[in-house]
Amino acid sequence: MPVFSLNVKNVVPLGTPGDIIKTRELEYTKFLKLEIKDVDFRYKPILLGGLHNLVGISPPAFNKYKSKNLRNDCELVASKNNINFQWNKKFPINSLNMMRGYLCVEQSKKKEYLETFFEAYWVNDIDLTKNENINLLLDNLNIDKDKFFNDLKNQSIKDELKKVTNDAFERDVFGAPTFIVNKKLFWGQDRLEYAIEELKKN
Secondary structure, three states, X not given: OOOEEEEOOOOEEOOXXXXXXXXXXXXXXXXXXXXXXXXXXXXXXXXXXXXXXXXXXXOHXXXXXXXXXXXXXXXHHHHHOOOOOOOOOOOOOOOHHHHHHHHHOOHHHHHHHHHHHHXXXXXXXXXXXXXXXXXXHHHHOOOOHHHHHHHXXXXXXXXXXXXXXXXXXXXXXXXXXXXXXXXXXXXXXXXXXXXXXXXOOO
């Protein structure tokens, strides 16, 4: 499922971010729960597998010891924070088209696109490897399916996703979620609190 690095500006936390989620699959839900203002969230879809190859590390999902603990962590954190969450039976999947899709959809649809696909995968256990399921989600979003799938093949979209991933690598990003604040890098759910502290210095 999509993973995003994040550039943040001028975050003013209105709640206490003490229950920072430590597993990347729950990151977007946590962002939605944070009450913030004067913020410019700039989500950057990246090819996480490609980034790992550039950095020279193996994804946790493909390490049997890490993947077992990853699922356990997700379920524990979801339970503790009252987050509706269900481990997807198809995890991990190739999220390439969903990453490209985020770049394809018009700006006004991007936030809803994220929410819809995250919920489908991590709440409703929907198999997003099947186009018929993606079609249903696109219908719910009032996104033209033919245009969407045609745009996925557009070379400019492919190149843009590669560029964003390479740009992340050039900025020393090695995983997701990553927060970049005041040109400083904060990696992982448990670093979000420190990213907010950094913003308070502005």
